[in-house]
Amino acid sequence: MTDMAISHYGDVLIGVWRDRVVSAYDITGHTRVDGGVRVVFEVEESKEFSYLVGQPSPVGAWKQGQARPIVYEDTEKIRKGDAPQTSVGDATRAVVGGFILTVNENGNATVIPPQGGTVLVTAPLRRDDHPFTYTDDEGNAYPAAVIDKHPVGGWTFIEYIRDGQPVVESVEDSRVEDLRD
Template identity: 40%
Template structure:
């Protein structure tokens, strides 16, 4: 699964000057090896939140060797729209590469390994995103329709 950073193009979608498909499917610096390994789904990510999901049906390359995907809106992965990216988030200083990868099987299983991010240590378990920052504040983001019970130690 690819996650592509659409922070420059998604505002054009919001202004109705570009289609979501054009923003997400077009012109990415991806190797053929990566396409072979991760080329089943592409997620558009704006401000580290999934805004679109497409099942990849093919691809071509432009004159600059950038990948242009063809695809259809994904029904399998539509539940990720509005959720934090399952791939490593953008935001670290010097972090400009526009494409992330994550194994589709990992996302299908609902778990993403713990990783250090600018916001703190982050894990995704069964679609629930848990982040603990440097001050030890805990943020939990639940998928729609989920409930949470919080318990804490008294000592």
């Protein structure tokens, strides 16, 4: 990693495994080791980018043949996205995959889906707000929160905490236990 790359891209470190974000850190410093060949970063958990944990990689999937699974990306692209944005009165508008997203100056968002499209909105949950338990196929139990029930019975959309990280997925109703009184 060159000094120029560290200077330009060295503010945030996002860890990705199997095309999902597993960690987000703000870089607070760095040290060159092994004669300057490798770089060790000093980091702290990112407050701004922690919402990415559990989400798909913001830079896309690793492609076979890449020499190293490292991607340099401008932080502003992660903050604002790369969809072309236009000003519409007191709001900003972007169209992604036929979905129209408009955000006004107060931070309120409106999403208009294309014909047949579906919008699911999930608020980030506090790590201590998981009043359910999800049990996986191996019998491991995890703290969980129900996000939504599927319109077709038998399935629940949940967030659960695995290895300290939030995971969002659809599971069978029978695997979710309500722990509330």
